[in-house]
Amino acid sequence: MAQARSEILEWGERGLIAPADVRRALEVGEALPTLADWRRFLDRLLLFLAAVLLAAAVTFFFAYNWNDLGRLAKLALAQLPLIVALALLWRLGLERVSGKAALLAAALFTGVLLALIGQLYQTGADTFELFAAWALAIAPWVLVSRFAALWLLWLLLANLAITLFFQTFHGVLGLAFGPERQLWLALALNAIALALWEAAARAGVVWLQERWAMRLIATACGVIVTVLALMAIFAWHTSGWGIAGWLAWMMVSYAVYRHAVKDVYVLALDALSLIVVTAAFIGRQIRGYDAGEYLLIGLVVIAMSAAAGYWLRRVALESEA
């Protein structure tokens, strides 16, 4: 659908399709939604919007921490939407989109309930424990959900738990658990998730074959590994392994996304990472305050990005063919 759209618009721009015919050409090429598509779209938009709005309403309500309401009333109030969502899920079943929306809402309500318990009983638990418990609690649902968005939510919770864990213990364990360790762990988590996801998608698991989700995880990996490389280059209290990790990511992701999976998005991400790391590396070597050096780095960045743009276009063309 997306491809037919851009081809037809390009042909129209080159004058191969008469201006008055472009709209019809888009319809013939199935690039525009039909009336049936519109109905499905509107139906889902309203459904998911309602689920998200209601979940946000419940979250905001408990964040307000209303004192006029007793503990039990609050707990009951927090469990009510959870029960409603689960009842809806039970009635609708997991195969329907509305069932999946109900499950997503139930997963969000679970977090609200856990947060409320922490708020009411002052368990002394740290914030990371909330996210860890939340991730654990919804894990069985995620496993059976066959729903990409829910898996992403779970991965986000796991990432938050790790980040907050290291923030909590930063003061206690100091050097051993600095920001670098945190980044390495987050990188490992996301890289494993990405590898498993890609493997499952290739093995033919249809509901996991949504490229946007894999691209999102790959973006997280690319950003983390680039930050690690920059930390190593500028020696911000690091072990120096950042460069090795970055090189490994670049090589593995190139091999996978150039040959096995063919996703130019990740290759473009790698190209940008290469440009940033190279510019930082040269800047660090020069260390100077000479104008010519800045010009040199600027020209290197421009030349590299021009070459990357040329190469990525070729790869994109060949993977289309």
Added chain:
Amino acid sequence: MIARELLWSRLRAAALVQGDVPPRDERAAPWYVRLMLGIAGWIGAFFLLSFVGVGLAFVTRSGAAQITIGVLACAAATMMFRAAKGDFVTQFALAVSLAGQVLMAMGLGELLHPWERSWQPVAALIAIQQAALFLLVPNYIHRIWTAWSASYAALMALGETFIHLAPALAAAAFIGVWLREFQHPRQASLVRAAGYGLAITTLQCAVLSGSLAQALIWGAGFDASGARQPWWWVNGAMAGAVLVAGVIALLRREGLALASGPAKSALAGALVIAAASIKAPGLAPATAILVVGYANGNRVLAGLGVLALLAYLSHYYYALQATLLEKSMLLAAAGVAVLMARFALQHWWPEAERA
């Protein structure tokens, strides 16, 4: 996904094209490659600016010198873009032009002292500068950037009193451009670049409406939420009205009578979101991005709309206009109303029976 040849033969069978499949356009690039080139262009521009700042120190002290060098840089970049054949020249021109634009903006700031006086003249001049570059430079990435910066600067030029209308105005311009996407096929690239620029501005206005970020620009006394104005609700109501008007225009474009089941269902949904926008003004513009993107078969734009909706809701948590309890009540009411709109959809527009 339809292969190129198959698509062409279908169009030929419908008598929309003639002859053989044309050769591929070698310059075509996916959106993320263009995004990469745009970001790299900014990194290049940063080093070029550092070069100017260190090498030509007198420039940093004189507004007139900054504007002169900025104008020269943009003129040189425009000539390079127009004559450009290779990737390197194009990318170099992009970085030079961006650096020139920053220099001109800095020069304007140096001459007009917006921190002490008013931001409006500077914003207006930058809007004119970026709009001129949008027309002069025939490069897609550059046009998205200039459309975005020109439109955002133009909204800033409205000043403190009218800045709260920004979500409505940005969304109106956005809808106006995208609903005409197929009317001017020969200028499709220009229209699309303007459309993406306006999409980013709309997203920005929707997500950041009434935020602290704006208070930073307008100063500590700025009424970030707009709630102190006697007619504050007009801003959100306008944003909602723009969404409803956009949906009506879309229904017209698609040739659907307003009394038909699909049209009534779509309008019911739009009205509910418009009503919620009176208190949560980012909802309507974000929804507009999603719906218009879907209507034009543009998945990137639709994805941007989803992002805008989620980002606005997260931002809304921190926004200043109401207590969390009030916001919670509003969201709950909106959620229930949206569900009712869905029931209305199922009533007015039953799913076609499967053959």
